[in-house]
Amino acid sequence: MASIFNVRVERIRPVVPEGGLRAxxxxxxxxxxxxxxxxxxxxxxxxxxxxxxxxxxxxELLALSxxxxxxxxxxxxxxxxxxxxxxxxxxxxxxTDPNQPLQVAPLAVLGLKYPEAVLTEALPGLAFVQILLxxxxxLAQVPLDPRxxxxxxxxxxxxxxxxxxxxxxxxxxxxxxxxxxxxxxxxVLNAEAARFWQANADKIPxxxxxxxxxxxxx
Amino acid sequence: MxxxxxxxxxxxxxxxxxxxxxxxxxxxxxxxxxxIDADGRLDDLRVAVIGNGSVGLAIAxxxxxxxxxxxxxxDHGRFKMASLLTHDxxxxxxxxxxxxxxxxxxxxxxxxxxxxxxxxxxxVQSMPMDALVGCDLVVLATDNVAAEVDVGKRxxxxxxxxxxxxxxxxxxxxxxxxxxxxxxxxxxxxCSLNRAEIESLNAAAQYKCDGSGVATxxxxxxxxPTRSVSSLCSLAADLAVIEVLKHVLxxxxxxxxxxxxxxxxxxxxxxxxxxxxxxxxxxxxDTVWLxxxxxxxxxxxxxxxxxxxxxxxxxxxxxxxxxxxxVFAQAGVxxxxxxxxxxxxxxxxxxxxxxCSVCRKPVYSDGFFSHRPVASEYLKDAVHRPLQELxxxxxxxxxxxxxxxxxxxxxxxxxxxxxx
Numbered sequence: 001m002a003s004i005f006n007v008r009v010e011r012i013r014p015v016v017p018e019g020g021l022r023a024x025x026x027x028x029x030x031x032x033x034x035x036x037x038x039x040x041x042x043x044x045x046x047x048x049x050x051x052x053x054x055x056x057x058x059x060e061l062l063a064l065s066x067x068x069x070x071x072x073x074x075x076x077x078x079x080x081x082x083x084x085x086x087x088x089x090x091x092x093x094x095x096t097d098p099n100q101p102l103q104v105a106p107l108a109v110l111g112l113k114y115p116e117a118v119l120t121e122a123l124p125g126l127a128f129v130q131i132l133l134x135x136x137x138x139l140a141q142v143p144l145d146p147r148x149x150x151x152x153x154x155x156x157x158x159x160x161x162x163x164x165x166x167x168x169x170x171x172x173x174x175x176x177x178x179x180x181x182x183x184x185x186x187x188v189l190n191a192e193a194a195r196f197w198q199a200n201a202d203k204i205p206x207x208x209x210x211x212x213x214x215x216x217x218x
Numbered sequence: 219m220x221x222x223x224x225x226x227x228x229x230x231x232x233x234x235x236x237x238x239x240x241x242x243x244x245x246x247x248x249x250x251x252x253x254i255d256a257d258g259r260l261d262d263l264r265v266a267v268i269g270n271g272s273v274g275l276a277i278a279x280x281x282x283x284x285x286x287x288x289x290x291x292x293d294h295g296r297f298k299m300a301s302l303l304t305h306d307x308x309x310x311x312x313x314x315x316x317x318x319x320x321x322x323x324x325x326x327x328x329x330x331x332x333x334x335x336x337x338x339x340x341x342v343q344s345m346p347m348d349a350l351v352g353c354d355l356v357v358l359a360t361d362n363v364a365a366e367v368d369v370g371k372r373x374x375x376x377x378x379x380x381x382x383x384x385x386x387x388x389x390x391x392x393x394x395x396x397x398x399x400x401x402x403x404x405x406x407x408x409c410s411l412n413r414a415e416i417e418s419l420n421a422a423a424q425y426k427c428d429g430s431g432v433a434t435x436x437x438x439x440x441x442x443p444t445r446s447v448s449s450l451c452s453l454a455a456d457l458a459v460i461e462v463l464k465h466v467l468x469x470x471x472x473x474x475x476x477x478x479x480x481x482x483x484x485x486x487x488x489x490x491x492x493x494x495x496x497x498x499x500x501x502x503x504d505t506v507w508l509x510x511x512x513x514x515x516x517x518x519x520x521x522x523x524x525x526x527x528x529x530x531x532x533x534x535x536x537x538x539x540x541x542x543x544x545v546f547a548q549a550g551v552x553x554x555x556x557x558x559x560x561x562x563x564x565x566x567x568x569x570x571x572x573x574c575s576v577c578r579k580p581v582y583s584d585g586f587f588s589h590r591p592v593a594s595e596y597l598k599d600a601v602h603r604p605l606q607e608l609x610x611x612x613x614x615x616x617x618x619x620x621x622x623x624x625x626x627x628x629x630x631x632x633x634x635x636x637x638x
Contacts, residue, residue, distance in 0.1 A: 043593075043595065045536045045537075045538055045593060045619075045620065045621060046538075046621065047502035047504050047505045047621065047622060048502075048504055048621075048622065049502045049503075049504070050502065051621075079538070079589075079593030079595055079596065080538050080589055080590075080591050080592065080593050081589065083586070111586035111587075113585065113586055119500050119501075119502075120367055120368075120371065120408065120500050120501055121343075121364070121367075121419075122419060122421075130584070130585055130586040132586070135555045136555075146551045146552065146553060146554075146555045147551050147582070147584050147585060147586075149585060158416060158419055158500070159500065
C-alpha cells in the first residue's frame with residue numbers, strides 16, 4: 001500500500017466553457033452556488049426591477065466563480081444593495097512598513113457592493129470594490145486608508161454588470177491595467193505608490209495570466 | 219429643506235416691495251368651459267420648477283405672475299454674460315453671476331410677494347428625498363439628461379405630473395412633454411432615452427476622488443449651453459405654462475401622456491401621444507412613495523414605530539429605511555485596520571461615536587458595511603430605539619419601504635414650497 005504521503009493531491013480546476021465569458025448564461029450552478037443564490041434571493045428586497053437585476057447579477061457572478069479558477073464567492077446578501085464577499089486569487093502588492101521590502105499577497109478578499117443607483121446613474125469607480133484583505137495594499141488606485149476602496153476609473157458606465165467589475169478588479173490588482181500618472185485627469189489615490197511603481201515599471205504587471213486561466217497555487 | 223448636502227437650500231426673505239401688488243383676478247379671463255373655481259385652484263397650486271435657465275426662468279416668472287400658492291425653484295448654475303442672449307435678465311445680473319435659482323426666487327417674490335418661494339441652489343440629484351413633497355406638479359426645464367432622469371424618477375415615485383419643456387434651436391422647435399404619472403404604466407423621461415443620451419448620461423457624472431459624492435459639474439458635458447434664441451426658449455416656457463394651466467383648471471380635452479410640439483419652420487403644432495412605459499426602462503416605475511406624517515417628532519420615533527405607522531408588518535420582514543442622506547454604519551475601521559461595530563446612522567465616511575479600544579484612534583464608517591437604505595435585518599434590536607439615539611439627531615425625512623410601497627415621513631408640513 002502506498003504511503004499517503006506519496007499521494008500528490010491536485011486541486012480540481014474548473015473547466016472554462018468554449019465560449020468563455022459569453023457562455024456564462026449557460027453555466028449550470030452547482031449545488032453550493034444554487035443554495036447561496038436561493039438564500040440571497042430569499043432576503044432580496046426592493047422594486048421588482050431591482051430584485052430581478054440582483055438575481056441576474058448574482059447568478060452570473062456565481063457562474064463566473066464556477067468557470068474562473070481564481071474567483072470564489074464566499075458570501076452574498078441582497079437585502080438592499082447587493083453585497084458580495086469574494087476571494088480573488090491575484091498577486092496583491094502590500095507595503096506594511098516603508099522600510100521593509102514590498103510583499104506580494106497571493107489573494108485578495110474583496111467586498112463588492114452593487115448599489116441600486118447603478119441602474120440609472122454612471123457611478124464613480126470607487127463605488128464598487130473594497131479590499132477587505134490583505135491590508136496595506138500598495139497601489140496607485142488604492143488610497144492610504146484602512147478602508148481600502150479600489151478605484152476602477154473616474155466613472156463606470158451606466159448599468160455596468162458585476163462580472164465586469166470583478167474582471168476590472170483583477171486587471172487593477174494584477175496591474176495589467178494601470179494608471180500611474182498623477183497628472184492624468186483620472187488621477188491617482190496614492191501618489192507615493194504611483195511614484196514607486198513608476199520607478200519599478202519592470203515589475204509590472206504582477207502577472208500576465210488572463211482572468212480565466214488557472215490560478216497560481218498558493 | 220435640509221442644508222446637509224451640496225447646494226444647500228436657501229430661504230428667500232420676503233421682498234422689500236411693499237406696494238400693493240394687484241390680485242391676479244384683475245387680469246384673469248373667464249375661460250371658456252371653466253367649471254371650477256380658478257382662483258381657489260391657483261391659490262392652492264404649488265409648483266416645482268427644476269432648471270431656472272433660459273426656459274425655466276421664464277416658467278418661474280409666469281408662475282409668479284399667476285400668483286400660485288407656492289414655488290420651489292432649483293438650479294445649480296450661475297448666470298454668465300452669455301446668459302444675456304437667452305435669459306430675461308439685465309446685463310448687471312449677468313455680470314454679477316448670480317445663482318440662477320436665487321435670482322429666480324427673488325424676482326418671483328418681487329412679482330408676487332404673496333407666493334411663498336423656496337430656492338435650491340444645487341444639483342437636482344443632491345436635493346433631499348422629500349424636496350418635492352408638497353408640490354402638486356413639477357415643471358422640468360433642464361438640458362441635462364442626468365437631471366431629467368432623476369426628476370423623472372422622483373415624479374414617478376411620488377406620482378406627480380411632470381411637464382418637461384425643451385427646445386431644439388437648430389429646427390426652431392419648442393416641445394413640452396407631459397407625463398401624468400398616474401400609474402406605473404405611463405412613460406417617464408428615461409423611457410425615451412436613445413443611445414447618445416445614455417452615453418451623455420455616462421459622461422455627465424463627475425465625482426470627487428475622496429468618494430464624498432458628486433462634484434460640481436465643470437467639464438465639457440456640463441458646459442454645453444442651450445443653443446437657441448430667446449424667443450424659442452420663452453415660447454417653450456409659455457407652452458408649458460399653458461399646459462399646466464389646462465391641467466390645473468381642467469380646461470380642454472383630457473389626455474394621457476403626450477408631446478406638444480411647435481415646429482417653427484412649418485408653423486405646425488402637433489400633439490402626439492407618448493408611448494407607454496418602455497419594458498426595458500432603466501427607472502423603476504412600480505414603487506410609490508406615499509407622503510406620511512410621523513406619530514411624533516421624527517427623531518423621537520423608532521424605525522419600528524414608523525414602519526408600523528405606515529402599515530408594514532410588525533416583524534419588519536422585507537422593510538428598509540433611508541434617513542436623510544445618512545448611511546447606517548454597521549461597522550467602521552480605524553487606523554490600525556481593526557473593524558469595529560458602530561451600529562449608528564452617520565454621514566457617509568464619518569467618524570463613529572467611539573474610538574478604537576486598541577489604538578485609541580477614531581473609527582470611521584466603512585463603505586462596504588454602510589447601508590442606505592438599510593434593511594431591518596441589519597438594524598436588529600436597534601429598530602426599537604428612537605432615531606436620535608441611533609445617530610440621526612434631527613432627521614428631516616425618513617423613507618420606509620417594502621418592495622413596491624414606501625412611506626415618506628417628513629416633519630415638514632410642506633417639504634416643497636413653504637415660506638419661512
